[in-house]
Amino acid sequence: MAELATVAMHVDSREKSSPHRSRKMNFACKKLFTSASRALLVRKNLKDLPLKTFSTEILQPKAQKETITINFMKNGSKIPAKAKVGDHLLDVVIDNDIDLDGFGACEGTLSCSTCHLIFTDEQFKIIGTKPTDEELDMLDLAYDLVDTSRLGCQVFVTKEMNGWEIEVPAGVSDARDV
């Protein structure tokens, strides 16, 4: 147990010097009690890290993001969702508690393809960013892949998407051989 205490102290002293690590550490400790909210924590951390620093957060009240409506189409049914402009489509699914089994398994880190979404040609052209090689690589593992497929964790919500119907494909393909 004494050994454990030293480990904890060690961690403490690092915490003060590095806000990054402190966030990580807090997280590690919280994990035991709040594993249920872990998904959210990790994702938020990832998203927040490059954008905000501690000081700006204090000085500026959070700007209210514009909200639009996006509809996810799964097995023929329409699931409407409130979407904040600037968020990723994966965030929209999670923040609206949309029950899509297994969606976003890698929590938006471009390593699973479970956030696969299918757009219309029209919509595909309007999406602000083009897929990178890495996104296309992951998409190549997705079941039901079409030319207008994208990964929900790589597409930002923009104002033009208000009222869009976006298709959630049925499954994932068997693409890996070991």
Add this chain to the structure above:
Amino acid sequence: MIRLKRMAVGAIRSFSSKITPIPRIAIIGSGPAGFYTAQHLLKSNSKLHVDIYEKLFAPYGLVRYGVAPDHPEVKNVISTFSKTAINDRCRWIGNVEIGRDISIRDMRKAYSALVFSYGCQIDKLLNIPGENLKGVYSAREFVEWYNGLPSASTLNPNLDCEDVVILGQGNVAIDVARMFLSPLDELRKTDISEYALDKISKSRVKRVHLVGRRGPLQAACTIAELRELTKLPNCFGIITHQEVEFLREKIKELPRPKKRMMELMLKIADSSIDNKIDFQKQWSLSFFKSPLEFLPSEENPDQLGKIRFSLNKLKDNIAYPTGETVELSTNLAFRSIGYRGVGIPGLPFDSERGLIPNKNGSVINERGLYCSGWIKRGPTGVIATTMNDGFETAKTILEDINSSRIDITSDQLGFDGLANSLKDIKVKPLNYQDWSKIDMIETQVGTAKGKSREKFVDIQEVFKLLDH
């Protein structure tokens, strides 16, 4: 008096469970397949209880002991698994091996249904002369070694050479290659086991050759893993032009995923021509070669010295020897030609294919037995594939519950009915709180070393920590 009380409790129990019989389901193996099956079962039936058994002291199967340490993002799936594990109707039972500590027969008595999701635990052999020479390793064991699987922690491979040959071109082969090619400072931050990091950091390996039996179109790796190799700093990749040139004509007809993969291979081949002697390390993908024999080195008859290959040509996707052979000198080789499942006594098993015979996850001709994941489908597919597969099995079980194909009777007590028999054989089961404690300490010890985690490899240490 005591006996009377017991009878009374028994009566109440059977009486109350007659009103609301609880479907108790045991899941054997707590990898992705086990957790995804449990997740779907719990979500879709609000009465059902699930006990998940795991032979190791840690859950998550290959996510912990297979997925490469430098792919931490892939392990994010764990947060969904832990949500399932803390569900009131779910119980995780670690350190209990089904088939050894509890028989399938006893399990069947204690549960309405059993789901086998215990993965594929061994790997395929090449079955060629010299496979037992020193220096010939299984990629599976090497992966288990650097990932801290207790039973593999003593492997202690000899990495003291400059050339490594990996037989196979799947993602596991590429994972192994990266261990030799990635910058050490990257590996240092991961949850790679300390002893492995130490050993790898002292290795002299400069060149990694990934050799495939068939051609570029049949290479089993994903494009993401191949691209990752091309982006390693201070390292360049070689593909011989002659082996891929024929693709240029074919490429237009291919479906998008294959097309993009072949474009990448051609690009690598094109840039292989440039002279890049400045780079410290190098890897190569080489095709149409089957290993025929591992040959001993001249200095030591027990030690691998070179590998003889047959040159192949392809017909209908099958490799045939041309009669020509080539030799590659190396003291270190890994076979990486696929995993394999093994049976459990009392369970139907297709030993030819290395999996449990089933239809949509329902074990053929066995009421109440199901399977999920690699042991159901064979050892291919990413976690997302295993997820879909787990959902499919769960759906089959739910249908069988609804159509009363599964017996749900009152005397099925689940783990409560089995715990005593474990005491008799001195097996100490762990629960999820125990695991959470282990998890926290591993993370803390890791953080103190600047790593994401340092895994326990000694179960005795684990028990000391838990004060059992």
